[in-house]
Amino acid sequence: MAVLSRYGLEPVLLGRVFEPARGRFGLIPFIWGSVVVGLMALVVAVLFGVSLALAVGRRVPERLRGALGRGLSIFVALPSVILGWWGLETVVPLVRQVFGGPGFSLLAAGLTLGVMITPTLAALSLAAVEGVPRLLEEASDALGAHPDQTLLGLTLPAALPGIARAVVLAASRALAETMAVQMVIGSQPVARLALNLPGSTLTTGILVNMAVWPPGSPAGQSLTVMAALLLVGAWWLSRQLTDRSDPA
Amino acid sequence: MLLFVTSLMALVAAGAPGHARTAVRVMGSTSLVGLVEAVLPAYAQAHPDVSVHVSAGGSVAGLKAVAAGHVELGLSDVPPSWVGISGRHLVRVDLGVVPVVPIVHQGVDVADVSPAELARLLTGRIRDWKELRGRAEKVVVITRGPGSGALLVIEREVLRGQKLSDAAVVELSNGAVHRAVAVTPGAIGFVEAGFAGGGVRVLGVAGQHFRPAEAARWPYHAPAAVYYRRGAPAAVRALARALAQAPERRQFGVYGGEETGHGAAHTPQIWMAGGLDGGRRCRPRSHAGRARDLVRLGYRGCPQPLWSGAGAAGACL
Amino acid sequence: MRQRHGVTAVILVLAVCGGAILLLVAGEVVAVGWPELGAGFRAGPADLRPELFNTLYMVGAALVLSVPPGLLAALWRTEERAPRILEDVASLLSSLPSVTIGLGLFVLLIATSGWPFSRAAGIVALTAMNLPWMTAASIPVLRQVGESRRQASLALGASVWATVVRVVVPEALPGLVAVAAVGAARLVGEAAALLFTAGVNAPARFSWSPWAPGATLAIRLFRVGTESLHPDARAMAGAAGIVLLLFTLVLLGVAGVLQRYLRRRAGIVDGTEGRFGR
Missing domain, CATH: 3.40.190.10 (Periplasmic binding protein-like II)
Structure with a gap:
C-alpha cells in the first residue's frame, strides 16, 4: 500500500486521472464505471428477471413451469465469454445506432451484464415466488381481489425478501465479472457522465493493466488497491445478504 | 481452508520436478503467440522429448517474465530498453520487423x-x-x-x-x-x-x-524478436531458431530478410540484448547503412524506466 | 365491464422479451458456429478435441479436489457451529474476480515454483475458484434441512457424525448436487483464471500427463474470437461456443436427472428438480 502513503489516500481514491506512466493513480474512473455499469445491469436484470419469475411462477400453465424453470437454470450457467461475444455482436452495434458514439461504452457493458445476470436473478426470484403459500393467494382471490391486485399486493411483497437476496447475489456477480465486460466497454479509464462513451470498471482496469505493471511498482500497487476495493464491495454486498437472511 | 492451503503448498513443492520431459515456457506478445502455434507441430516432431507451454499477456509481460526467469522464452515486439527492462542477461534472436x-x-x-x-x-x-x-x-x-x-x-x-x-x-x-x-x-x-x-x-x-x-x-515498425536468458538449454535455443526461420512469419505480419534488410531468413541475427541498453552500439554490422531505420526501430534506448513514477516516463512513452 | 389485466400483461411482455433475448444469445452462437462444427472434430486447425479433453480433464480434477473439502467446510459451519468468519470469508472469496486468482497463482506456481503453463496449474486455479463457491453455496442448502430432524437424530443417541452422514447429507443431497453442477458449469466457462496458469495451447499429441499444456474451450473461444488470423475465425469461435453450450447443457441435464432420482428415493416430489436456487 506504499502507493497510498506516497501519493496520499485522497489523490488515489478520489483522483480522476489514471495515468500510471505520469505518476497519477486516481481510481475514480474505475469506481464510477463499476457503480454505473452495475446499476444499469441491475435495472435491466430486475425488470426482466422479476417479470420472468412472476410470469413463470404464477402466470404460466402448471405443466410448462418445470421446463421453463429448468431452462432458466441452464442460462444461469451460460459461460460469460459467450455473453461477451454476443454483446460484441449485438449490443455494441445497437448502442452505436441508437445512442451514437463508438458503441463500445458503459451503456453497452451495463446492458450486456444485465442480460448476463438476468437468469441468476430470475431463477432465485422464482424460488422465492414459488415459496409464497398458495393458500394466501386463494384467500385474497376469494375476498374478491383482482388477479393483478393479488400479484402486486400479495405475491410480490411476500416474495420480496427472497427477491432482495436474489438482487444482492446478482449484483455481486455483476461486480466481479471481467471478460464479458472487457469485450464491450472500451476500457478507457475516464470518468464521465456520457454513458455512450468508453469507460472502465475495477475488474477491466485490473485485467488491462496487470500484465504491464509489475507488482512492486506504484501502478502495480494501485491495482492491488483496486482489488481491495472490489473485496470491500463484495463484503458489503454479502453483509446485506446475511443481515437479511438469518442471525446464526 | 488452512488444510487446503497446506495441501496446496505440498503440491507445489512436490510438483515442479514431477515432469520428466524438458518444458519450455513461452510468454509474450499476443500476435507472436500465433506464430509459435504455427511452428509448434513441426518443432514437436523434431523434438519429441520437449513439451512447449504457451501463454500470452503482451510484449512487456513476456520480456518481464523472461528477464525474471519466470519463463524460458519471451516474445516481444518492443526492445527491453523501450520499457526500462534490463536486457543484460538476455539473448535476443531477431524475427524481423512488424x-x-x-x-x-x-x-x-x-x-x-x-x-x-x-x-x-x-x-x-x-x-x-x-x-x-x-x-x-x-x-x-x-x-x-x-x-x-x-x-x-x-x-x-x-x-x-x-x-x-x-x-x-x-x-x-x-x-x-x-x-x-x-x-x-x-x-x-x-x-x-x-x-x-x-x-x-x-x-x-x-x-x-x-x-x-x-x-x-513503410515508416512505422516494431522490432519482433524472441528473448532467452544466457545459457538457456538447447531446446530453448532450437525453438528460438525455428521461430526465426519459420516461413510462416510473413503470415503473422513479420517481415525479415530480403524485403527489409532486417533479420534474415536463414541466418538469424543473434546477439546479447544487453547492448540495447547502451543504445546504438548494438546495431547489426551487416545493416550499417540503414541507420535511420535502426533508430526508428528503437535502438536509441529509453532514457527512463517506464514505471519510474511521476513525470519521468512521459518522455519515452 | 371488462376486467383489466394491465400488470399481468406488462409482466408477460417483459418476461417474453427477457426469455427471447436469452434464447437469441444461444441462437446466435449456434447460427454462427454451425458451419465449422464438423471441422471441430476432425484433425486440422479447427480441431476442438484437445481443448474439449482438457476441459473435461481439468474441470473433473478440480471438482474431485474441491467438492469434498468445500462440503466439509460447509458442514463444519452448519453442524459444528464453526466461527462465522468461515462463512464470510468463503462468500467473499467466491465473489472474488477470477482474474485475481489467475494472477496470484501465476506468481505462486509459474514464476516462483517453476511450473509450466499446464493442466496441473489450471486445476489448482479452478480448485481455488470452486472451493469457496462450494463452501458458501452449500451452507444455505444444509441449513434448509429441518432442525427437528437433526434434533430427533441426536436425541436418539446418534453422534454428530452419524447425524451428518445418515440424516443431513442425504436430505440435502439434491440441493448439493445442484450447487456442484452450477460450480462445474462456472469452471467450464472460466477463461480469466486460466490465461496465465493453464496457458493458451493444447498438447500436440494426446497425453494423460497433468504437465501437458492446458488450453480449454473457453480459452479457445476467447482467443480465436478476438485474435485469430484464420478466415473462418468467427465460425471457429462459434463452434467452440456451441460445444461449450452443449457441455453446460449436458452437465446440468445429468445433474437434474440425478436430483430427480435422489428426490424420488428420499420421497420428495415437487417438480423443482434441475433448478438452481432450491
Missing part, C-alpha cells in the same frame, strides 16, 4: 493523410472525416492497451508525447482492434501488418500505402 499500419472502416473515403493529420486524428482533435475532405462521419479512435508493441511504436513515431484521445476505445489485441474497426463506421485504428486486410481499409500516410512487397519502405 510494420504497424493505420486502418480505417471500409466506409471512410479518405485515402491518405499526412503524419501530422494522423496524429490529430488519433489525439481526437480531428472529430469528423469531413475536415479531411471525406464524407461526413464522426471519427472513432480504436487503440491498444498499455504494454502493446504497436501502441508504443505509434506513441514514439506518430504522437511524440501527445495524448491519445480520451474517447478512444481500448482493445487488448490486434484482432480485437481489427474487428472493432471493421464494424464501426468512421473508425480508425492501428494494427500489426498481419491484420491489415480483410474487411478494413489501409490508410496511407504521406502518399504511401502499406504493401507487403514494399514493407521496407
Whole structure:
C-alpha cells in the first residue's frame, strides 16, 4: 500500500486521472464505471428477471413451469465469454445506432451484464415466488381481489425478501465479472457522465493493466488497491445478504 | 481452508520436478503467440522429448517474465530498453520487423493523410472525416492497451508525447482492434501488418500505402524478436531458431530478410540484448547503412524506466 | 365491464422479451458456429478435441479436489457451529474476480515454483475458484434441512457424525448436487483464471500427463474470437461456443436427472428438480 502513503489516500481514491506512466493513480474512473455499469445491469436484470419469475411462477400453465424453470437454470450457467461475444455482436452495434458514439461504452457493458445476470436473478426470484403459500393467494382471490391486485399486493411483497437476496447475489456477480465486460466497454479509464462513451470498471482496469505493471511498482500497487476495493464491495454486498437472511 | 492451503503448498513443492520431459515456457506478445502455434507441430516432431507451454499477456509481460526467469522464452515486439527492462542477461534472436499500419472502416473515403493529420486524428482533435475532405462521419479512435508493441511504436513515431484521445476505445489485441474497426463506421485504428486486410481499409500516410512487397519502405515498425536468458538449454535455443526461420512469419505480419534488410531468413541475427541498453552500439554490422531505420526501430534506448513514477516516463512513452 | 389485466400483461411482455433475448444469445452462437462444427472434430486447425479433453480433464480434477473439502467446510459451519468468519470469508472469496486468482497463482506456481503453463496449474486455479463457491453455496442448502430432524437424530443417541452422514447429507443431497453442477458449469466457462496458469495451447499429441499444456474451450473461444488470423475465425469461435453450450447443457441435464432420482428415493416430489436456487 506504499502507493497510498506516497501519493496520499485522497489523490488515489478520489483522483480522476489514471495515468500510471505520469505518476497519477486516481481510481475514480474505475469506481464510477463499476457503480454505473452495475446499476444499469441491475435495472435491466430486475425488470426482466422479476417479470420472468412472476410470469413463470404464477402466470404460466402448471405443466410448462418445470421446463421453463429448468431452462432458466441452464442460462444461469451460460459461460460469460459467450455473453461477451454476443454483446460484441449485438449490443455494441445497437448502442452505436441508437445512442451514437463508438458503441463500445458503459451503456453497452451495463446492458450486456444485465442480460448476463438476468437468469441468476430470475431463477432465485422464482424460488422465492414459488415459496409464497398458495393458500394466501386463494384467500385474497376469494375476498374478491383482482388477479393483478393479488400479484402486486400479495405475491410480490411476500416474495420480496427472497427477491432482495436474489438482487444482492446478482449484483455481486455483476461486480466481479471481467471478460464479458472487457469485450464491450472500451476500457478507457475516464470518468464521465456520457454513458455512450468508453469507460472502465475495477475488474477491466485490473485485467488491462496487470500484465504491464509489475507488482512492486506504484501502478502495480494501485491495482492491488483496486482489488481491495472490489473485496470491500463484495463484503458489503454479502453483509446485506446475511443481515437479511438469518442471525446464526 | 488452512488444510487446503497446506495441501496446496505440498503440491507445489512436490510438483515442479514431477515432469520428466524438458518444458519450455513461452510468454509474450499476443500476435507472436500465433506464430509459435504455427511452428509448434513441426518443432514437436523434431523434438519429441520437449513439451512447449504457451501463454500470452503482451510484449512487456513476456520480456518481464523472461528477464525474471519466470519463463524460458519471451516474445516481444518492443526492445527491453523501450520499457526500462534490463536486457543484460538476455539473448535476443531477431524475427524481423512488424510494420504497424493505420486502418480505417471500409466506409471512410479518405485515402491518405499526412503524419501530422494522423496524429490529430488519433489525439481526437480531428472529430469528423469531413475536415479531411471525406464524407461526413464522426471519427472513432480504436487503440491498444498499455504494454502493446504497436501502441508504443505509434506513441514514439506518430504522437511524440501527445495524448491519445480520451474517447478512444481500448482493445487488448490486434484482432480485437481489427474487428472493432471493421464494424464501426468512421473508425480508425492501428494494427500489426498481419491484420491489415480483410474487411478494413489501409490508410496511407504521406502518399504511401502499406504493401507487403514494399514493407521496407513503410515508416512505422516494431522490432519482433524472441528473448532467452544466457545459457538457456538447447531446446530453448532450437525453438528460438525455428521461430526465426519459420516461413510462416510473413503470415503473422513479420517481415525479415530480403524485403527489409532486417533479420534474415536463414541466418538469424543473434546477439546479447544487453547492448540495447547502451543504445546504438548494438546495431547489426551487416545493416550499417540503414541507420535511420535502426533508430526508428528503437535502438536509441529509453532514457527512463517506464514505471519510474511521476513525470519521468512521459518522455519515452 | 371488462376486467383489466394491465400488470399481468406488462409482466408477460417483459418476461417474453427477457426469455427471447436469452434464447437469441444461444441462437446466435449456434447460427454462427454451425458451419465449422464438423471441422471441430476432425484433425486440422479447427480441431476442438484437445481443448474439449482438457476441459473435461481439468474441470473433473478440480471438482474431485474441491467438492469434498468445500462440503466439509460447509458442514463444519452448519453442524459444528464453526466461527462465522468461515462463512464470510468463503462468500467473499467466491465473489472474488477470477482474474485475481489467475494472477496470484501465476506468481505462486509459474514464476516462483517453476511450473509450466499446464493442466496441473489450471486445476489448482479452478480448485481455488470452486472451493469457496462450494463452501458458501452449500451452507444455505444444509441449513434448509429441518432442525427437528437433526434434533430427533441426536436425541436418539446418534453422534454428530452419524447425524451428518445418515440424516443431513442425504436430505440435502439434491440441493448439493445442484450447487456442484452450477460450480462445474462456472469452471467450464472460466477463461480469466486460466490465461496465465493453464496457458493458451493444447498438447500436440494426446497425453494423460497433468504437465501437458492446458488450453480449454473457453480459452479457445476467447482467443480465436478476438485474435485469430484464420478466415473462418468467427465460425471457429462459434463452434467452440456451441460445444461449450452443449457441455453446460449436458452437465446440468445429468445433474437434474440425478436430483430427480435422489428426490424420488428420499420421497420428495415437487417438480423443482434441475433448478438452481432450491
